[in-house]
Amino acid sequence: MAERSKQWLLVGTGALLGSLSTVALINLLSRWAGKRQVKRLLTGCSVIADRSGKEKLFGSCGTRYNGAPDGLVYSNLLKDEVVSEQLTRNIQFFGMESQQKVTESYVVVIGLGGVGSHAASMLLRSGVGRLLLVDFDQVSLSSLNRHAVAMRDDVGIPKALCLQKHFSAIFPECRIEARVQLYDASSEEEILSGQPDFVLDCIDNIDTKVALLAACVRRGLRVLSAMGAGARADPTRIRVADLRESSIDPLSRSVRHRLRKDYGIEGGIPVVFSLEKPKVKLLPFKGLTGQEENPSDYQIVPGFRVRIIPVLGTIPAIFGQVMASYVVTQLAGLCVQTEPVVNLDLDHYRILHQRLLEHEELTYGSAIQVLVDVEEVMYVVKELWHGRSARDHSKKDVGRKMWRSVNELMLVSKHVSLLEDIKSCGQKYTIEWLLKKLLKLLYHALEGSCHKISYRWDKSRPATVNNLIPLKFTEAEAHESTTVDRIKEEEPEFYTMVTSVLKRAEEEFAL
Numbered sequence: 278m279a280e281r282s283k284q285w286l287l288v289g290t291g292a293l294l295g296s297l298s299t300v301a302l303i304n305l306l307s308r309w310a311g312k313r314q315v316k317r318l319l320t321g322c323s324v325i326a327d328r329s330g331k332e333k334l335f336g337s338c339g340t341r342y343n344g345a346p347d348g349l350v351y352s353n354l355l356k357d358e359v360v361s362e363q364l365t366r367n368i369q370f371f372g373m374e375s376q377q378k379v380t381e382s383y384v385v386v387i388g389l390g391g392v393g394s395h396a397a398s399m400l401l402r403s404g405v406g407r408l409l410l411v412d413f414d415q416v417s418l419s420s421l422n423r424h425a426v427a428m429r430d431d432v433g434i435p436k437a438l439c440l441q442k443h444f445s446a447i448f449p450e451c452r453i454e455a456r457v458q459l460y461d462a463s464s465e466e467e468i469l470s471g472q473p474d475f476v477l478d479c480i481d482n483i484d485t486k487v488a489l490l491a492a493c494v495r496r497g498l499r500v501l502s503a504m505g506a507g508a509r510a511d512p513t514r515i516r517v518a519d520l521r522e523s524s525i526d527p528l529s530r531s532v533r534h535r536l537r538k539d540y541g542i543e544g545g546i547p548v549v550f551s552l553e554k555p556k557v558k559l560l561p562f563k564g565l566t567g568q569e570e571n572p573s574d575y576q577i578v579p580g581f582r583v584r585i586i587p588v589l590g591t592i593p594a595i596f597g598q599v600m601a602s603y604v605v606t607q608l609a610g611l612c613v614q615t616e617p618v619v620n621l622d623l624d625h626y627r628i629l630h631q632r633l634l635e636h637e638e639l640t641y642g643s644a645i646q647v648l649v650d651v652e653e654v655m656y657v658v659k660e661l662w663h664g665r666s667a668r669d670h671s672k673k674d675v676g677r678k679m680w681r682s683v684n685e686l687m688l689v690s691k692h693v694s695l696l697e698d699i700k701s702c703g704q705k706y707t708i709e710w711l712l713k714k715l716l717k718l719l720y721h722a723l724e725g726s727c728h729k730i731s732y733r734w735d736k737s738r739p740a741t742v743n744n745l746i747p748l749k750f751t752e753a754e755a756h757e758s759t760t761v762d763r764i765k766e767e768e769p770e771f772y773t774m775v776t777s778v779l780k781r782a783e784e785e786f787a788l
Contacts, residue, residue, distance in 0.1 A: 354380050354406060360450055364404045375609040376404060382474040382608045383407040387460050387489060389436040390414070391423030391590065392503045393479030395597025396604075398425040401444050403605045407452045408444070411468055412436040413459040423590035425597070460485055465492050475604050478502040479597070483531055483787045490532070491540040499607070501600055502548045504528045506593040507586040508555035515551050515595060517603055519544050521652075522618040526550040530656060531786045534742070538648065549599050552618070557587045626655040633731050637740060640757070646739035657731055657745050661778055667746040668771075734775060735761045743782040746775060 355361050355377060361368065368376045382405050386397045389412035397410060416427045416439050426443040427436075437455035444453050458464055460480070469476070469492060476498050480486045486502065493500035502520070505528035516523075520536075521544035523529035529550050536542040606613050630651045637644040649657070658664060731745040732753055738744045748756055765772040782788075 354450055357450070360404075363448070367404055371609045371611065375611065378610060379605055379608045380404045380406045383409070383471065384475045384477065384604065384608075385409040385411065385468065385473045386477045386479060387411045387468070388477075388479030388481065388503075389440055390420060390479065390481070391588065391593030392506055392596045392600070393477065394425035394427070394436070394440060395594045396477055396479060396503075396600040397440055397597075398444070398447075399598055399601035400604065401448050401451055401453075403601065404448070405451065405605075405608070407454075409454045409456065409468070409471075409473070410437045410440050411456045411458055411460060413457060423588055423593045425594070460489055462488060469493070469496060469498065473498060474608060476500040477600055477604065479600070481507075483528070483535065487532055487535045487539065490536060490546055491542060494540075494542055494546070500546060501603055502532070502546060503596050503600060504532070504548050504550035505555070506551070506596045507588045508557045509551050509553045509592050510556055510589050511551070511553045512592065512595045514553040515549065515592075515599060516618055517547060517549050517599060517615045518618045520546045520548050523548050523550040525552050525554070527555070527785050530652065534653065534786050537650070547603070549596050549603070551592070623651065623655065626658065627651050629658060629731065630654045633740065633745075636732070648739050648741045649745065653742050654731060654745075657742055657782070658747050661782055662747050665747070666749050666752060667775055667778075668748065668752050732756055734779060741788070742786055743779045743788055746779075 355364070355368070355373065364376060364380075367379070371379070384400055384405050384407070386393050386400070386408065389397065389410055393412070397408060401408060412435070415433055415435050416424065416431045418429070418432050421427055421429070421432075424436075425440075427439050431439045431442075435455075435457040437457050441453050441455040444451065456468065458468070460468055465488075476489075476493050478486055478489050478493075478500055480489065490500060490502055504523060504526045520529060520533050523533075529548060533544075536546075603613075630649070633649075633654065634644040634647055637647050731740070731747050733740050734744050734746050736757075761772075
């Protein structure tokens, strides 16, 4: 009887252990299968393994999700002990209520290269609760010098999916949507719908950038745009200002021109830009033969740059950090006064612009075909022609000529200041003082009789940045009485020089 009891006890014990083992194995398999299923559902990509057995994401164009589901209440996110500890420094800086605004925010980042990847990375680390990452391009080996998170293993995969993968490990509670997609008019509704709290424009193509900024203005969306970060090296000259104040930056100039021309938008868009002039130029494009060829012949996407601009990786990274800081403080409601951009000699070019308008009205009966603003007049005179008359530009002796010309331009503003002095003095000063001022004014007027204003190169075309040349008054009459065809025939060297300079304006403004 005792022997039989032992047998039953052994059977029962074996059955119990078997049941427990089975339950444990089922739970283990369920968790493993569940992780794979969640990974598929959340990313929309299939899961494959490489030769080492390491799982990798694999997918085509489209939308990928991960992180928090649609129904997540972000107001409870900061109550999570891990999340609140991760964001504790931000909470201490902003306060809980302001950090809550950041966590409840939805931000769209378009363009995920050197600037966009760093901007998106810091938005994530600052606790933004929902991110939409948009870029059609893939990670390349040469982009690793400036990308925020990409590694060699990421080369060849879409930038949007690369960021999503790394971001999920940094702040998994953030809802991250990745679109491997080119922004254009057809994708505007899809990308900009959902009332994002902020849009970051980190695109380096002018056509797409202008279309995005115009769409944001039309929809009433807050947008921050990154201007040219390539070919620069001085981080102390990076600024945040209105697009109207960023006249020093060539990309800003082109974007502003296109926005005003195509959409009637004068400004009101904050931009991150550098006061530094580009240190290097676009590299020449060489085809398969090794000879320099036309870059447009090799464009996969129309309008996108094929030639390479050298980039010091630190500058795009700082651009992105500045953008993230600006957006996070805006979302948190923290008032930050950006340093004003002061252009001390802009008054000179306002006067030149006014003279251009007056000349057009006198010559053509209207100034309606003057399609340049003050900043673009400054570009024509200062950047294209270096403060000299187009006629002086063709001469070899440029040292003293240039400084003399600049001084002549500066004398124009002196006339105005003298007149203002006389108007404002009233009866305060003596007649002798007024006479001295008037004599000085007359002297400057005589000295400035050769001051320059801009004239149309081709009188049959409007006054645009690629059709204006600065001339002295003494040179203008001869120019106004001739034609471009006659100049080409009688002065071929001068014609070639002028057309090459104006061609540069056409390229820089993407006209």
